[in-house]
Structures are given as C-alpha cells and as structure tokens.
Amino acid sequence: MENLKLALVGDIHGFWDRKDNEYFDNSNYDAILITGDFPGYLPLSGLKVTRGIANLKKKVYWIPGNHDSTNAVQLLGEILHSKWMIRLGGIGHRFRLTRLKRRMGDTICMGYSVADLDSKTVLVGARPLSMGGSLNFLPLLKKEFGVSSERESFERMKSLYPKIQGKECVLLAHNGPAGYGSKRDDIWGCDFRKKGGDWGDRDLLHFIEFLKERGEKVSLVLAGHMHHHIRDLGRDRTWKVNENSTHAVNAAKVPRILKDKEGNSFRHHVRLERKNGVWDCQEIFVGKKGEERISLPDEEVLFSSDTF
Ligand SMILES: [Fe+2]
Numbered sequence: 001m002e003n004l005k006l007a008l009v010g011d012i013h014g015f016w017d018r019k020d021n022e023y024f025d026n027s028n029y030d031a032i033l034i035t036g037d038f039p040g041y042l043p044l045s046g047l048k049v050t051r052g053i054a055n056l057k058k059k060v061y062w063i064p065g066n067h068d069s070t071n072a073v074q075l076l077g078e079i080l081h082s083k084w085m086i087r088l089g090g091i092g093h094r095f096r097l098t099r100l101k102r103r104m105g106d107t108i109c110m111g112y113s114v115a116d117l118d119s120k121t122v123l124v125g126a127r128p129l130s131m132g133g134s135l136n137f138l139p140l141l142k143k144e145f146g147v148s149s150e151r152e153s154f155e156r157m158k159s160l161y162p163k164i165q166g167k168e169c170v171l172l173a174h175n176g177p178a179g180y181g182s183k184r185d186d187i188w189g190c191d192f193r194k195k196g197g198d199w200g201d202r203d204l205l206h207f208i209e210f211l212k213e214r215g216e217k218v219s220l221v222l223a224g225h226m227h228h229h230i231r232d233l234g235r236d237r238t239w240k241v242n243e244n245s246t247h248a249v250n251a252a253k254v255p256r257i258l259k260d261k262e263g264n265s266f267r268h269h270v271r272l273e274r275k276n277g278v279w280d281c282q283e284i285f286v287g288k289k290g291e292e293r294i295s296l297p298d299e300e301v302l303f304s305s306d307t308f
C-alpha cells in the first residue's frame with residue numbers, strides 16, 4: 001500500500017494566517033482536509049480564511065460546518081428548535097452556500113460525496129452542516145440533497161457505497177459519529193449539559209456500521225465541531241480514539257492559533273500518516289518559522305483582534 005500523508009485542520013473560526021499558507025504550501029502533505037466552521041465571531045471574518053485557503057497550492061477538501069453559509073437566525077432557530085426561525089433564516093441559504101464554494105476556488109467541498117485520495121483510498125464526505133442533536137438546516141438539506149430525516153441521510157450516504165466498495169475509507173464530517181461515549185469530555189460528548197450525553201450523529205454511526213458489516217476498511221473518521229476545551233472542567237476533551245482498527249479524530253482545537261508563555265505563536269493541525277499500511281495520528285503545532293512541536297505544555301489562547 002502506498003504511503004499517504006494528510007493534514008487535518010479542525011474548526012478554524014477565523015484563526016488562519018499567511019503563516020499557514022507558507023507552511024502548508026511548503027509541506028509534503030498529499031492533501032489538506034478541513035472540518036469547516038471558517039468564520040470567527042465578527043462579520044466577514046470568514047472572508048480572510050476563505051481567501052487564504054483558496055490560495056493554497058495543495059489539494060484541499062473541506063466540509064461545511066454549521067457556521068459556513070448560515071446566519072444567526074438559523075443558528076438560534078436550531079438551538080431553540082424553532083421551525084419558523086430555521087425557515088426564515090434559511091431564505092437564500094442555497095445561494096450563500098454556492099457563493100462560499102465559489103470563494104473557495106479550486107478546493108473541493110465534501111458532503112454526501114466521494115473523492116479519490118489515491119488509487120486505493122477514498123475520502124467520503126458525510127452530512128454537511130451538522131451541529132449534532134438532530135438533523136440541522138433541514139430546508140437546505142431537503143433542497144440540495146433530498147434529505148429530510150436521519151433515515152434518509154443514512155440512505156443518502158449508503159447510496160455512495162458503489163464508489164467506496166473495496167477501497168480504504170477516510171470519512172470526513174463536521175460533527176463526529178455517535179457511539180463514542182456520553183461523558184462531557186468524551187471525543188464527541190455533550191459538554192454543554194451538566195449530565196453530558198452522546199452528541200455524535202446517529203446517521204453517521206449507522207453508515208460506519210453499514211460499511212464495517214460489509215467488511216470495508218474504515219481507517220479514519222475525521223471531524224470537529226465539539227471544541228476541545230471545556231471551560232468549567234478546565235481541560236480539553238479526548239481528541240483521538242483508536243478502536244476496532246478505526247482512528248477517530250476530533251481536530252477542533254479552538255482557537256487553533258495559540259501562544260506559549262514567551263509569546264511565540266503556534267498553529268494547530270493533526271498529521272495523519274499512513275506508512276506501510278499503518279496509520280499514525282499526531283497533533284502538530286507550527287511556529288512562525290515553520291518549526292514543528294508535538295505538544296504545547298503551557299499554551300495560552302492568542303486572541304486575534306480581527307477575529308474574536
Ligand atoms: Fe461547528
């Protein structure tokens with residue numbers, strides 16, 4: 001089996017700069033995968049990010065997160081389970097998604113789709129725009145993909161099977177699958193409820209089970225959305241789990257640009273490397289001159305004035 005080297009960038013939320021472009025363009029990654037959520041909390045902060053990523057010379061695959069192409073009314077509607085808010089905010093959603101894809105230039109937007117990473121490895125995009133809990137942004141999912149229930153979402157993923165069969169499978173989602181625990185600091189555990197809960201997507205879990213039942217090799221399950229740091233616990237959640245020959249990785253270190261005590265800034269991504277058929281997943285922190293560190297013991301948050 002050929003060697004393969006992938007960079008996984010978690011939720012960006014405005015934290016992308018020209019050092020990222022320099023580093024990735026000069027790297028030997030075969031491709032860069034991004035879990036989405038480009039904008040920070042200021043309007044237009046996503047533009048700087050999309051411009052930077054669109055300018056990358058490497059092959060880039062990304063999946064829209066719940067902050068990409070959506071607005072505050074929609075997001076609030078999803079949180080409050082308000083159908084009318086979701087519908088009202090959803091006016092023009094298709095246009096905004098198309099515009100975002102155009103801004104992203106030659107990069108490849110994933111979502112209920114399959115792309116070849118090499119002759120024997122496929123990248124499979126799960127349901128786009130997921131924020132966990134249930135199906136999100138239903139009007140868009142209906143119009144764009146004909147999906148209006150978890151069952152239909154599962155069926156939509158299942159319909160990709162002929163393109164996946166017999167290949168090694170790398171799954172890319174915004175929110176991860178259910179089945180990885182219900183403690184608040186589990187990889188996709190619900191941290192915003194005191195009692196916790198499994199915040200993973202059930203349609204994605206069923207799809208992974210479907211592939212495994214057929215003997216397919218699901219090597220990597222890559223996602224973000226549930227940010228690493230859990231403030232009131234004062235620690236980060238589990239970010240990788242290796243179970244039943246599948247590496248699950250949550251790359252959502254937010255903010256992904258950090259600084260150490262001396263004020264040196266570091267940019268986070270996860271290195272996924274297949275050597276002689278074996279995958280290794282490693283957090284990487286890249287300094288200003290492109291130097292790499294595998295940990296950042298005394299990390300502090302770097303607040304960038306134009307993003308947060
Ligand atoms: Fe998200």
Ligand SMILES: [Fe+2]
Pocket residue numbers: 011013037065225226227252
């Ligand atoms: Fe996020």
